[in-house]
Amino acid sequence: MRAVTSSQGSVFVGDHDEPAGTGELITVTSAGICGSDLHLIASGLSGVILGHEFGGFTTDGTLVAVRPTGECGLCPQCTSGFPHMCHQAAASLHGTSINGGLAEFVRVEPSRLVPVPAGTDPATVGLIEPLAVVVHGIYRVPLISGMSALVVGSGSIGLLTAAVLADKGINVDIVCRHPHQFEAAEKLRVNAVSKHATNYDVSFDAVCTQESLDMCFNATRPRGSVVEYGMIWSSIQLKNQMMLKEISLVPSMFYSHNHEQNDFEDAVDMLVRHPELTTTLITHRFSLEESVHAFAVANDRQAGAIKVHIFTNL
């Protein structure tokens, strides 16, 4: 089968054996390129098929999204309802630790499969993973309808955050810089601003740099919260703003999937109810064979990409 790997900072499309062993064989239809893929490739990731944002069809024809994280099922984190904090979550992550979905086929443990309603466009199911990231971050803070929120960063995670917050009745502003980001916010019917106001109940940092985190602390009211998404790739200083205003800094990692909360199921629900998410967010689509170019587009700030998707077997 054809699949995408990386070595010494470059991306390759090549021939690989079809996946053997246990797990459900998934015929991949849709896979997204993520900012974290770009960071990991630049830092030398190799030896694994890329892609942690993907979905496709099981052998019986069910359309599924895939939760890429694993779990051991036995450790205190697993048995206390937080399997996403298990050491196995990252150690068996598709696309970084085990083979991912930028391929024609991939084997996936059945417990990681999330059914998607029939009739959903199979080319869009790769967007469910970043939506689950966003749902998880929003659940990390107590939010009730009518509260105010700021989103800093208007890439895919920022725009999805603003859309999910608006769906929950939160008054949300999103800081945008470039014309295509303002356009996307307008299509999602969320309020784009070039300069934020102050005293938001919660701010969401979808950039994870010193500048974006400082902006969140400046914009948040005393005793409010700042949610930090994703990975901090270079060290960041915490300033006295946080202390002086007693702001809670809330990290958000992966997605919950315990009895009370299943972020992937909520993400599927969001995708189905809001078709404008896929039409707005997936700005570029390429075939698997075009993956080298697709990664170049995802890496090029001038290209105006929000989410670059690879379609396979369609």
Ligand SMILES: [Zn+2]
């Ligand atoms: Zn991702």
Ligand SMILES: [Zn+2]
């Ligand atoms: Zn565990």
